[in-house]
Structure formats: C-alpha cells, structure tokens
Amino acid sequence: MTTLSTDDDRIRELLADARHTGPIPDDVAARLDAALGELAGSSGEPLPEPVLPTPVPSPAVPDLAAARRRRTARNLLIAAAAVVVVGVGISRLDLSGVSSSADDSGSSADGPASASDAGGDAAAGSDGSLRKATGPTVVLDSDRFGHQVRALRLREPVASAPASGAYDAPTDGTTDGPADRLFGADGERSSELGAARASCDPASWGPGRRVKARYDGKAGVLIYRPAQGDTQVVELYLCGHDDPTRSITLPRR
Amino acid sequence: MSAAATDPRDDHDLLRAHVEGDPDAYAELVRRHRDRLWAVALRTMGNREDAADGLQDGLVAGYRRAATFRGDAAVSTWLHRVVVNACLDRLRAAKVRRTDPLPDDLEDHAERGSLVSAAPTEGDPAEASVRAERRTAVLAALRRLPEDQRAALVLVDMEGYPVAEAAAILDCAVGTVKSRCSRGRSRLAELLRPLLDAAGEQAHTPTGNPPPARSVESPDAPRGPPTAG
The missing domain is CATH 1.10.10.10 (Winged helix-like DNA-binding domain superfamily/Winged helix DNA-binding domain)
Incomplete structure (x- = not known):
C-alpha cells in the first residue's frame, strides 16, 4: 500500500469519525417547525408557481427594448431640436444682416458713423475692409466707399446679383428672390422700399458683375464694369435711380 | 419519529400531498429526514448558526419549489440537494466575512453522549x-x-x-x-x-511500557568493604 493510498484511507477514516451523528438540536428543530408552520399557515392552498429560495433583493430586470426605444426617441428629439436651432439661427443671421441694413436705412439721417455702428458685427472694423452683411448683400458707407469696393474686389468670390434681368422683381408674389434677401426676407413693408423694389432694374444699368449692396442704408447694386485697359470702373446704383450714385476707377488686377 | 410511524404515506406521497395543498405533509416529510439534513448542513457550513440558517433556507426553498420535483430521484436526495445548495449559496455569499469558528457541535455531542x-x-x-x-x-x-x-x-x-x-x-x-x-x-x-x-x-509503536532491562551482571566479584589493617 502506498503512502498516498494510506493517507487517503486515513483521511476517510478521520472524516467518517468526524461525522455528526446526533439529532437536530431542539432549538433548531423548533425554529424550523415555526418557519414551516408559518409558510403553511400563509398558504393553505395548492402552492403557486415555485419561487427561488432565499430571494435576494435585486433591482427589477431592465426592459432593454424599452430603454433602446427611449434612447432612440431621445436622440431623435435632440437631433430635431438641433435642426430647429440651426435653422432658426441661420434665418436669424440672414435677418440680422438685413435688419441691420434696415436699421441703417432707418437711421441714415444720422450719417455714416451711425450706420456703421448699426451694422454691428456684420460690419468691418476700422481698417476699412469690406463691410458685408451676412449673406449676399454687402454694406457700404459713403465715407469709405472706395476702400470697401477695393477690398470687396480682393475678397472674391462675393455674392453677385444676376448679370441681367430684374433681380428684384418677384412678379409671382413669392418672397424668396434676391431682392427679398436684399430688402429683407420678412419684407420691409415701407413704401419707400416698395418703390425702390419696383424700380430696381439692373438690366438698365449696363453690363458687369453685380453685387447686391446697401449703401448708407439704401438698397442698390454694385456693378464691376468690364476692365478697360489697365483700369476697371465700379459703379453703385441705388434702386430707383437711373444714374450711378457712386463711381470709382480701380487699377486692373 | 412517531409521526413517521403513524403516517403510512411514503416520501413521494407526502410531497405530492404537499403540492396539492396538504398543510401537514411537508412538515412530516422534513421530520423524517431532518436529522441527516442537519448533519450535512452542519458539516458543510462548519458552525451551528450558519447550519441552522442554511437548513432553514433549503427547506423553505423546498417547500416552495416542491412542484418542480420531477420524481426522477428519491425525495430525500432532492431534499438534500436543496439544503446543500442553500448552504453553498450561503457560504459563497458570506465568503468575505466568514471567520473560522471552532466547531461547536462537540459540546452538543458531549451533552447528548451521542x-x-x-x-x-x-x-x-x-x-x-x-x-x-x-x-x-x-x-x-x-x-x-x-x-x-x-x-x-x-x-x-x-x-x-x-x-x-x-x-x-x-x-x-x-x-x-x-x-x-x-x-x-x-x-x-x-x-x-x-x-x-x-x-x-502510534501504529508502529507497541503499546504499554517496555519491560525493565535486566541489570548487567559484573564478571568481577563485588568489592567488599575495605579491610582494616
């Protein structure tokens, strides 16, 4: 017999000798009877579906599908809100550019300085760079016209008005044409602008690249004439006028 | 075990009766097996208090889950299973806080002389x-x-x-x-x-004290007292 088997047998003997052979203690038996009696007294009917022993308090099993649905709905809601915010922001930016022009228009009697202040962050700084409203309309001041036009030419591309045709004449009554952006998408209801719109016909102002402009608060079009030799003429037409309000000759680029 | 003697139903009948609503059947079934269940719980848990808890947990679980018994094993085996499982669950749950108390059933044995x-x-x-x-x-x-x-x-x-x-x-x-x-x-x-x-x-050591060794006899004659003169 090897030592291992001897040890094994000896361990078996020791375990068998350590076996508990006494009856269940009275107090344990009484406690057990009480627990089972309580169970029997609480039911007294055929047992319901079995439940797990010693139930451990645990959080309710989460409904993963419902959680996923809630998450998807929340994400969609956030995305929709983001779209709305961006859309409103863009429209506000458009409107702000125009409304600042409108403000400029309303306060044009105060002079260029006032108009420049009203332009806010849509205006250029004191370095005389182009004051351009957000969107296709550029804002010009009478006292810095030459500087702004030069800067505008350097900062191409800039939004251009149609090369021909009445860009401000939405004859179908819609308000989404260039002239509407020029005059404000919400429509500036003043009779002055209405008259200007009716008479703002770039086609009659000759050839050239057109840029919608607001000059000292007044709507107009800046026309970069085709270069002639070493020079290029830029003219500003205000709506309702047949003759250019401002004109400047720039060296050809 | 007088109850077992008075109730002629076997374990399967008792468990079936319990499932069908007999309020006394399960208690009778437990009485038949609780001493051995207690021994298993006591040795598995290692101390009296935990053994009592484990035994109660298991038997309460058995009470509630009796309808799941398929009858493919002895009822006593099934009872042992629910009790051992309850004890093992307790051991695992209490692993971090468990101490190693001395077995206290020896006193029980001493009192009972069992x-x-x-x-x-x-x-x-x-x-x-x-x-x-x-x-x-x-x-x-x-x-x-x-x-x-x-x-x-x-x-x-x-x-x-x-x-x-x-x-x-x-x-x-x-x-x-x-x-x-x-x-x-x-x-x-x-x-x-x-x-x-x-x-x-101990197995290789003869029991009892060895016999005392005999005194060694001297080959020389014992010396006598010194003579005078």
Whole structure:
C-alpha cells in the first residue's frame, strides 16, 4: 500500500469519525417547525408557481427594448431640436444682416458713423475692409466707399446679383428672390422700399458683375464694369435711380 | 419519529400531498429526514448558526419549489440537494466575512453522549479528549477546503452516500464528485499531516511500557568493604 493510498484511507477514516451523528438540536428543530408552520399557515392552498429560495433583493430586470426605444426617441428629439436651432439661427443671421441694413436705412439721417455702428458685427472694423452683411448683400458707407469696393474686389468670390434681368422683381408674389434677401426676407413693408423694389432694374444699368449692396442704408447694386485697359470702373446704383450714385476707377488686377 | 410511524404515506406521497395543498405533509416529510439534513448542513457550513440558517433556507426553498420535483430521484436526495445548495449559496455569499469558528457541535455531542462510535473508549477521559481534539482538527481543516470539495467529502466520506447519489445531490457528474473528493482528500492530507504522521507512529509503536532491562551482571566479584589493617 502506498503512502498516498494510506493517507487517503486515513483521511476517510478521520472524516467518517468526524461525522455528526446526533439529532437536530431542539432549538433548531423548533425554529424550523415555526418557519414551516408559518409558510403553511400563509398558504393553505395548492402552492403557486415555485419561487427561488432565499430571494435576494435585486433591482427589477431592465426592459432593454424599452430603454433602446427611449434612447432612440431621445436622440431623435435632440437631433430635431438641433435642426430647429440651426435653422432658426441661420434665418436669424440672414435677418440680422438685413435688419441691420434696415436699421441703417432707418437711421441714415444720422450719417455714416451711425450706420456703421448699426451694422454691428456684420460690419468691418476700422481698417476699412469690406463691410458685408451676412449673406449676399454687402454694406457700404459713403465715407469709405472706395476702400470697401477695393477690398470687396480682393475678397472674391462675393455674392453677385444676376448679370441681367430684374433681380428684384418677384412678379409671382413669392418672397424668396434676391431682392427679398436684399430688402429683407420678412419684407420691409415701407413704401419707400416698395418703390425702390419696383424700380430696381439692373438690366438698365449696363453690363458687369453685380453685387447686391446697401449703401448708407439704401438698397442698390454694385456693378464691376468690364476692365478697360489697365483700369476697371465700379459703379453703385441705388434702386430707383437711373444714374450711378457712386463711381470709382480701380487699377486692373 | 412517531409521526413517521403513524403516517403510512411514503416520501413521494407526502410531497405530492404537499403540492396539492396538504398543510401537514411537508412538515412530516422534513421530520423524517431532518436529522441527516442537519448533519450535512452542519458539516458543510462548519458552525451551528450558519447550519441552522442554511437548513432553514433549503427547506423553505423546498417547500416552495416542491412542484418542480420531477420524481426522477428519491425525495430525500432532492431534499438534500436543496439544503446543500442553500448552504453553498450561503457560504459563497458570506465568503468575505466568514471567520473560522471552532466547531461547536462537540459540546452538543458531549451533552447528548451521542458519539455512537465512541463506545470502545467510553469511560476513558484521556482517549475521549484526544479524539475530540482530532475531530476538531479535521473539521477545521475541512472548513479550509473550497465549498465544492467540502460538500462532496461531507456527502461521500462523512455521510456515506454513494458517489452517484452525491452527484445527484450536488447536481453534477459522478466524475466531478470523484475528482472533488480526491482533491479534497489530498488537501486534507497536507493540512492534517502532523495528525497523520502521529497516527502512523502510534501504529508502529507497541503499546504499554517496555519491560525493565535486566541489570548487567559484573564478571568481577563485588568489592567488599575495605579491610582494616
């Protein structure tokens, strides 16, 4: 017999000798009877579906599908809100550019300085760079016209008005044409602008690249004439006028 | 066990009656098996209080889950299973806070005088003390085993269940029970090495005091007292 088997047998003997052979203690038996009696007294009917022993308090099993649905709905809601915010922001930016022009228009009697202040962050700084409203309309001041036009030419591309045709004449009554952006998408209801719109016909102002402009608060079009030799003429037409309000000759680029 | 004698129904009948709503059937069933269930719980848990809790947990679980009994095993095996599972659950849950108290069932035995296998040494307090110390050491070593090995050894080596029935109680394969028992015994042999060695020495040592050695006779004549003159 090897030592291992001897040890094994000896361990078996020791375990068998350590076996508990006494009856269940009275107090344990009484406690057990009480627990089972309580169970029997609480039911007294055929047992319901079995439940797990010693139930451990645990959080309710989460409904993963419902959680996923809630998450998807929340994400969609956030995305929709983001779209709305961006859309409103863009429209506000458009409107702000125009409304600042409108403000400029309303306060044009105060002079260029006032108009420049009203332009806010849509205006250029004191370095005389182009004051351009957000969107296709550029804002010009009478006292810095030459500087702004030069800067505008350097900062191409800039939004251009149609090369021909009445860009401000939405004859179908819609308000989404260039002239509407020029005059404000919400429509500036003043009779002055209405008259200007009716008479703002770039086609009659000759050839050239057109840029919608607001000059000292007044709507107009800046026309970069085709270069002639070493020079290029830029003219500003205000709506309702047949003759250019401002004109400047720039060296050809 | 008078109740068992008065109730002619067997275990299956009692369990079926319990499922059908007999309020006394389950208690009767428990009374028939609770002593052995208690022994298993006590040895598995290692102390009296936890054993009482584990036994109650298991029997309450059995009360509620009786309808799931499929009848493919003995009812006693099923009862052992729910009790052992409850004990193992408790052991695992209490692992971090468990201490190793000394087995306190020895006092129970002392009070009851129920060491049935102690008959040869009854009346010999010295031998009873040695045996109690040995049991204490064995139970302490048993508690140091992993729960699965401990449960297997309690069922097979302590309670004497056949390996197949122990496997049914533990809800595992027969080979698994054998493996757990083998590893558990090896570990116990390491833990109880001094005890095993002492037992081996004792087995090879003749009992009783050796006879006193005879005095060696001197070849010379004993010296007499010095003579005068």
